[in-house]
Amino acid sequence: MIFSELYGAYYKVMAKIIDTAIDHPLKKGELYEIIQEHAFGESVLAIEKAVTEEKWQLVHRDGT
Numbered sequence: 831m832i833f834s835e836l837y838g839a840y841y842k843v844m845a846k847i848i849d850t851a852i853d854h855p856l857k858k859g860e861l862y863e864i865i866q867e868h869a870f871g872e873s874v875l876a877i878e879k880a881v882t883e884e885k886w887q888l889v890h891r892d893g894t
Contacts, residue, residue, distance in 0.1 A: 843869040856893030
């Protein structure tokens with residue numbers, strides 16, 4: 831159960847990040863704000879690093 835809740839939150843926050851990046855390039859603090867709003871508190875540590883370092887190749891470093 832906890833596995834599906836954790837990864838479900840990750841999928842939802844990534845969908846919001848991608849939607850935002852499609853609308854406009856993500857600004858510096860915007861990624862952090864989206865993660866804080868839509869995921870668990872400690873998720874920002876894993877998600878922000880994975881996105882900014884392009885380990886999860888869904889958003890480019892320039893926010894597009």
